[in-house]
């Protein structure tokens with residue numbers, strides 16, 4: 001409190017120096033930090049050179065005309081210069097307009113902020129949706145890969161099946177007539193005409209069993225003269241002995 005009082009006291013003393021420069025009758029108003037005074041027509045501003053010490057904030061110069069109305073029992077009539085009045089009105093309107101513009105701008109900012117919040121919310125929703133879609137796409141991709149594996153497997157199986165229906169030598173399809181499949185002891189099969197061609201001819205006047213070399217695995221297999229579907233394997237180069245219990 002004491003420091004504050006001192007400061008105000010100092011300011012008053014400081015201001016008093018300026019007040020002394022102005023004619024006392026010209027001072028209209030003074031407080032702790034400002035002074036309002038009139039400058040008679042044709043005279044210089046007594047504080048013109050003190051601007052650096054005493055800042056004149058937004059000076060509004062309004063020409064006023066004072067007229068004594070002594071004949072009506074005293075009193076002062078203040079007549080404000082009509083041009084100054086117009087200026088003040090203009091200034092008021094400008095300020096009003098600015099105020100309205102500020103309010104409109106404030107509203108626009110509020111609207112834009114709301115739009116921004118709504119867009120953020122929608123973006124958030126879309127991002128969440130996109131994540132779900134991504135997960136679905138990944139799931140479908142995995143399923144597609146599995147399906148592709150299955151299709152690949154089935155395709156190979158089909159090829160194997162198709163292959164098993166063709167004679168491994170002539171590549172004709174087996175049938176139930178001339179091209180019946182003959183399964184050799186090694187597990188491979190050939191058609192009837194190919195079996196005939198594959199049989200290794202026995203030496204003349206010898207009643208040995210017929211043999212052939214499997215066209216797939218190159219094993220020597222035994223063929224009964226009756227051309228049984230079943231033959232049995234043997235060590236390559238050694239003529240086979242048919243099993244005794246086989247009914248030929």
Ligand SMILES: [Zn+2]
Nearest residue numbers: 167170191194
């Ligand atoms: Zn064949």
Ligand SMILES: [Zn+2]
Nearest residue numbers: 186188214217
């Ligand atoms: Zn074979």
